Amino acid sequence: DGGITQSPKYLFRKEGQNVTLSCEQNLNHDAMYWYRQDPGQGLRLIYYSQIVNDFQKGDIAEGYSVSREKKESFPLTVTSAQKNPTAFYLCASSTTSSGANVLTFGAGSRLTVL
Amino acid sequence: QKEVEQNSGPLSVPEGAIASLNCTYSDRGSQSFFWYRQYSGKSPELIMSIYSNGDKEDGRFTAQLNKASQYVSLLIRDSQPSDSATYLCAVVNAGNMLTFGGGTRLMVKP
Numbered sequence: 001d002g003g004i005t006q007s008p009k010y011l012f013r014k015e016g017q018n019v020t021l022s023c024e025q026n027l028n029h030d031a032m033y034w035y036r037q038d039p040g041q042g043l044r045l046i047y048y049s050q051i052v053n054d055f056q057k058g059d060i061a062e063g064y065s066v067s068r069e070k071k072e073s074f075p076l077t078v079t080s081a082q083k084n085p086t087a088f089y090l091c092a093s094s095t096t097s098s099g100a101n102v103l104t105f106g107a108g109s110r111l112t113v114l
Numbered sequence: 115q116k117e118v119e120q121n122s123g124p125l126s127v128p129e130g131a132i133a134s135l136n137c138t139y140s141d142r143g144s145q146s147f148f149w150y151r152q153y154s155g156k157s158p159e160l161i162m163s164i165y166s167n168g169d170k171e172d173g174r175f176t177a178q179l180n181k182a183s184q185y186v187s188l189l190i191r192d193s194q195p196s197d198s199a200t201y202l203c204a205v206v207n208a209g210n211m212l213t214f215g216g217g218t219r220l221m222v223k224p
Contacts, residue, residue: 035214042118042202042215103212
């Protein structure tokens, strides 16, 4: 079955550590996105990529980095520069023909800073 | 002013009642509007999309759009306890990117 796989589902990090969240899709979608969700709040866009080897900052990119070396993969690194990284992170993808209109989401990764 | 605004709730309705969820947006040029349902700890799932003024019905769900008032709503008829979730309104902005509202938590009581 086609879909988006995020790993790990739960992650604990000590302050000052970088962590990388994995996102893999087998939907043959061109565009991929990373969102952050805090308790009781909506989704905020961190980074997005519409084509391999290219990506753009979203609304809250500071303290995060991404790469898009393969169409299927869009990993997110939460760096030590991110002051409040505890959140639920969602990866999504879409076809470029639909724009950002119809997103398919992964199951999410919950990051907790100890 | 937030680009997409929703009442955070919780909105509590009895089983079998109509739940009415509302959303306003600030970008007058927005053309595409979506409702996502998110169960606690899970990822959002698309339940409705609407592009034209008026109503769009899909089963127990009806999306309503009024571009002049910059208002979109979701009605859930015959609400069930399984409808208890957070409902996220999303609007495609001028940059062709989705902007999400903060979500409304719906509680359907048996």
